[in-house]
Amino acid sequence: MTQQQNKQGLGPVPSTSTRRALKSGAAWIASEPPEVAEAFLASLPDEALAALPWIFEFWALPHQLAPEGDWKTWVILGGRGAGKTRAGAEWVRSMVEGATPEAPGRARRVALLGETYDQALAVMVKGESGILACSPPDRCPRWVAGERMLVWPNGAEARLYSAHDPEALRGPQFDAAWVDELAKWKRAEDTWDMLQFGLRLGDDPRQVVTTTPRNVEVLKELLARNNTVVTSAPTEANRAYLADSFLADVRARYGDTKLGRQELDGELVEDMEGALWDRAALEAGRVTELPEGARITVAVDPPVTGHAGSDACGIVVVGVVQHGAPQGWHAVVIEDCSVQGVSAHQWAERAVAAYEKHGAARMVAEVNQGGDLVLDAVRAIDPLVNVQSVRASRGKVARAEPVAALYEQGRVAHMPGLNALEDEMCRMTMTGYQGRGSPDRVDALVWALTDRMIVPARNVARPGMRRI
Numbered sequence: 001m002t003q004q005q006n007k008q009g010l011g012p013v014p015s016t017s018t019r020r021a022l023k024s025g026a027a028w029i030a031s032e033p034p035e036v037a038e039a040f041l042a043s044l045p046d047e048a049l050a051a052l053p054w055i056f057e058f059w060a061l062p063h064q065l066a067p068e069g070d071w072k073t074w075v076i077l078g079g080r081g082a083g084k085t086r087a088g089a090e091w092v093r094s095m096v097e098g099a100t101p102e103a104p105g106r107a108r109r110v111a112l113l114g115e116t117y118d119q120a121l122a123v124m125v126k127g128e129s130g131i132l133a134c135s136p137p138d139r140c141p142r143w144v145a146g147e148r149m150l151v152w153p154n155g156a157e158a159r160l161y162s163a164h165d166p167e168a169l170r171g172p173q174f175d176a177a178w179v180d181e182l183a184k185w186k187r188a189e190d191t192w193d194m195l196q197f198g199l200r201l202g203d204d205p206r207q208v209v210t211t212t213p214r215n216v217e218v219l220k221e222l223l224a225r226n227n228t229v230v231t232s233a234p235t236e237a238n239r240a241y242l243a244d245s246f247l248a249d250v251r252a253r254y255g256d257t258k259l260g261r262q263e264l265d266g267e268l269v270e271d272m273e274g275a276l277w278d279r280a281a282l283e284a285g286r287v288t289e290l291p292e293g294a295r296i297t298v299a300v301d302p303p304v305t306g307h308a309g310s311d312a313c314g315i316v317v318v319g320v321v322q323h324g325a326p327q328g329w330h331a332v333v334i335e336d337c338s339v340q341g342v343s344a345h346q347w348a349e350r351a352v353a354a355y356e357k358h359g360a361a362r363m364v365a366e367v368n369q370g371g372d373l374v375l376d377a378v379r380a381i382d383p384l385v386n387v388q389s390v391r392a393s394r395g396k397v398a399r400a401e402p403v404a405a406l407y408e409q410g411r412v413a414h415m416p417g418l419n420a421l422e423d424e425m426c427r428m429t430m431t432g433y434q435g436r437g438s439p440d441r442v443d444a445l446v447w448a449l450t451d452r453m454i455v456p457a458r459n460v461a462r463p464g465m466r467r468i
Contacts, residue, residue: 054136056090063233066091066208072227075209075219079235079264080250081242084210086129088178091208093134095176096156101138103154107176109201110158111169113191114180117148120160124180125150131158161195163187169194175202182222183214189436192218213268217427217435220268234265274429276397276404282422287413290332294319296360298337299448300351300378301440302344304369311437312340313347314444316421317358318452326457330411331449334358336421338441348377355385363387364451366443390447400428400442403449412449421445 041049052058057065064087066074074091078084095107114120124130125143131150135141141150141158148160158178161168163185177199182188199205213219222228239247254260261267301314315337322329337354339347355363367374367389378387392399406412414422424442427435433442 051136054134056086056093056134060087060090061233061237063087063231063237064090065231066094067229067231069229070227071206071229073207073209073222073225073229075211075223075228075230077211077213077230077232077268078237078266079233080212081235081238081246082233082266083129083238083241084212085123085127085180086134088180088208088210089124089129089131089134092131092158092176092178093139095206096152096154096158097139098154101153105154105156106204107174107202108156109172109174109176110156111161111172111174111177111195111198112150112158112180113161113163113177113195115163115185117160117162120162120180121148124178125160161191163191166191166194169198171198173198173201175199175205177205177207179207179209179211181211182209183211183216183219185218188216188218192222212263213266214262215268217423223268232266235263274431275426276400276428276430277407277422277425279422279426281407282414282425285407285410285413287332287415290319290334290415291321291330293323294321294332295362295452296334296358297448297452298351298355298358298360298363299444299451300347300363300365300374301443301447302347302365302369302374302377303340303440312338312440313342313350314338314440314442315347315351315354316441316444316448317354317360318445318448319358320449320452322452322456326453326460329453329457330413331406331453333412333414333418333421333445335415336418336441338420338444344373344377345380348381351378352381352385356382361386362451364390364447366390366392366447368392388451390451396439396443396446397428397430397432399450400446402454403446406449406453411453 044052061083063076063078064083076084076087092110092112094105096105096110098105112120112124114124126132132140132143139153141152141156143150150158159172164187166187169191177195179192179195182192185191195207199207209222211219223230235242235250236247250264251260254264296317296319299314299316299318303311303313316333317335317337318331318333320329320331335354335358337350339350342350351363351365354360363378363385365374365378365387368391375387375389378385403412421441424433424435424439425445427433428439428442433439
């Protein structure tokens with residue numbers, strides 16, 4: 001239908017079954033004079049007029065419509081209020097609904113994943129833009145509270161799952177999934193992995209992710225995959241459904257900030273909010289040579305267990321120059337020798353090898369978990385290693401903050417080849433570690449710099465009385 005035909009009220013209206021034609025339906029109505037819209041609505045049969053409010057593709061914004069083509073994951077990135085939840089709910093409808101209320105759709109077993117069960121229920125199911133609110137009366141699913149499940153008239157089911165309970169996804173299988181706010185989950189990697197193992201029914205299992213972007217590894221890895229498609233939009237894209245005062249207020253306060261780019265523009269900001277280290281600063285402090293007179297320390301943060309699923313054993317080599325006053329001391333991080341999934345004997349061999357390779361003067365090992373067994377493992381390899389125990393009495397963040405301050409002062413540089421360590425450092429925030437497992441490499445780094453820079457400087461600043 002051409003614009004000229006519309007204005008004259010001539011010709012048939014676009015078929016509601018033609019997806020491409022529907023994409024601009026609401027935009028066309030909004031852009032035309034009232035009489036054109038009235039003529040269009042008057043031309044519809046009663047059945048079509050009753051169905052029109054439930055045909056999402058007619059009203060949807062471009063970023064709310066699933067891209068065509070062969071994809072596994074559709075990620076909808078958007079600012080607050082950009083219409084992500086509505087898009088996710090409508091996509092679930094498009095997967096489970098058939099031509100009639102009782103006819104089968106493309107999917108029959110759907111996973112609905114939120115950060116918690118309560119949030120999934122409140123937003124994805126019962127929210128103003130949730131599945132129940134979006135479903136027409138004849139196709140509306142019923143909520144079975146005891147099983148945390150939606151059941152459609154055609155027999156399709158959608159079950160709720162929590163990101164705090166990834167093990168609940170071990171066993172069930174699905175042909176579709178809707179994941180909400182993936183970037184804010186505390187156990188995102190574990191839960192996402194469990195979902196992928198279960199997404200195995202049907203000929204073409206698919207999933208949609210609706211999230212405000214944050215600089216977390218699981219989201220960045222997902223966006224980098226060649227079977228992922230992305231749509232995005234700022235908060236303003238959905239301004240018709242938002243209060244004008246809200247947009248004015250949040251733009252005035254956050255418009256030019258990193259938080260505003262993330263929460264309003266829907267941008268993936270590489271620097272994690274509240275991170276103790278940032279990648280640009282680490283790159284700016286890169287060196288290729290060890291300074292003369294540096295004393296080498298190997299720091300070890302051992303795992304509790306020694307099997308394939310264990311945390312890594314953090315092993316980091318640092319050189320420190322302690323010439324002059326403590327304010328002038330500086331360090332270079334030389335090598336990350338960390339290993340994972342090995343026995344105590346194997347990581348001890350690795351630590352001793354690093355000690356000998358770099359001619360270290362000292363090895364420090366955290367003994368909170370293993371006690372004397374940690375030192376015994378090292379001495380069993382080489383009894384002449386100068387190994388000292390250190391014990392954590394504060395949390396990881398509290399221990400890391402003084403070390404991060406050394407970096408801010410420009411007193412710590414990195415040699416090349418420390419990507420894994422630097423990735424962990426950039427995920428360490430004021431509220432904790434925002435990554436998978438434990439930051440064992442960072443822990444080892446912190447132990448090395450604390451032992452060779454922070455503690456000695458503190459002793460110089462507060463000298464004691466020597467008894468003779």
